[in-house]
Amino acid sequence: MTKTALRKYYQEKRLSLTDRDRNRMDDLLLIRFQQWEIPMHISTVLSYWPLKHRVEPNTFLFTDFLAFRMPGIAVAYPVSDFKHHTMQALLVNDDTDYKVNQYGIAEPVEGEPVAPEEIDLVLVPMLAFDRKGYRLGYGKGFYDRYLSKCRPDLVKLGLCYFEPVGEIPGIDQYDVPLNACITPERIYEF
Ligand SMILES: Nc1nc2c(c(=O)[nH]1)N(C=O)[C@@H](CNc1ccc(C(=O)N[C@@H](CCC(=O)O)C(=O)O)cc1)CN2
Numbered sequence: 001m002t003k004t005a006l007r008k009y010y011q012e013k014r015l016s017l018t019d020r021d022r023n024r025m026d027d028l029l030l031i032r033f034q035q036w037e038i039p040m041h042i043s044t045v046l047s048y049w050p051l052k053h054r055v056e057p058n059t060f061l062f063t064d065f066l067a068f069r070m071p072g073i074a075v076a077y078p079v080s081d082f083k084h085h086t087m088q089a090l091l092v093n094d095d096t097d098y099k100v101n102q103y104g105i106a107e108p109v110e111g112e113p114v115a116p117e118e119i120d121l122v123l124v125p126m127l128a129f130d131r132k133g134y135r136l137g138y139g140k141g142f143y144d145r146y147l148s149k150c151r152p153d154l155v156k157l158g159l160c161y162f163e164p165v166g167e168i169p170g171i172d173q174y175d176v177p178l179n180a181c182i183t184p185e186r187i188y189e190f
C-alpha cells in the first residue's frame with residue numbers, strides 16, 4: 001500500500017469507531033500506560049490536544065495519570081505554524097485559555113514557551129506505525145521537524161488505537177522513529 005492509501009485507510013478506520021469503541025480503547029490504552037515503567041528523568045511532557053473529529057486517543061487520561069504519579073510534572077501543548085509546518089511548545093496550567101485553530105485543534109493562547117531540548121517525553125499522535133517504530137502522520141512533517149530539534153534521550157511515545165503494520169512505505173532521513181508505542185493490546189518497544 002502507498003503512504004497515501006495507508007493514510008486514507010487508517011483515517012477511515014478511525015472514523016468508523018463508535019464513541020463506545022473509543023472509550024473502551026482509551027481505557028485499555030490507559031491500563032497499558034499504567035503498566036509502563038515511566039523513565040525517571042521525566043519532568044516536562046509535550047502532549048497533544050485530541051482531535052474529536054479525527055478520533056484520536058484521549059491524551060488527558062495520560063497526562064492526568066502522570067500528574068498523579070509525578071506531582072509537579074510540567075505539561076506543554078504544541079502551537080502550530082501552518083505556513084512553515086513547525087510547532088512551538090507552550091506550558092499550560094489550570095488557568096490556560098485555548099483557542100481552536102483553523103484545523104479544529106485547540107491550542108494554548110498564552111503560556112511559557114519551552115525549548116525542544118527541555119522536553120523529556122512526547123506523546124506522539126499518528127495514524128499508523130510499523131514494527132520498527134516508524135509512524136505515519138498527516139504528511140506535513142510537523143512532528144519529524146520538531147523531534148529533530150529535541151535531545152537524543154527524549155522519549156517518543158506513540159499512542160495508537162490499531163496494531164502496527166508490517167512496514168510504513170517511503171521512510172526518509174527525516175523520519176524519527178518512536179521509542180515505544182502503546183496500543184489497546186500491548187506496549188511495543190523499539
Ligand atoms: N491532536 C493533534 N494535534 C496536532 C497534530 C496531530 O496529528 N494531532 N499534528 C500533527 O502533525 C500537528 C497538526 N498537523 C496537521 C497536519 C495537517 C493538517 C491538514 O492538512 N488538515 C486538512 C486536511 C486534513 C486531511 O488530510 O484530511 C484539514 O483539516 O482540512 C492539519 C493538522 C500539530 N497538532
Ligand SMILES: Nc1ncnc2c1ncn2[C@@H]1O[C@H](COP(=O)(O)OP(=O)(O)OP(=O)(O)O)[C@@H](O)[C@H]1O
Nearest residue numbers: 135136137138139140141142143144145148172174
Ligand atoms: N527536519 C525536516 N526538515 C525538512 N523537511 C522535513 C523535516 N522533517 C520532515 N520533512 C519533510 O516533511 C514531509 C513529511 O512527510 P511525512 O510523510 O514523513 O509526514 P508524516 O510523518 O506522515 O506527518 P507528520 O510528521 O506531520 O505527522 C516530507 O516531505 C519530509 O521530507
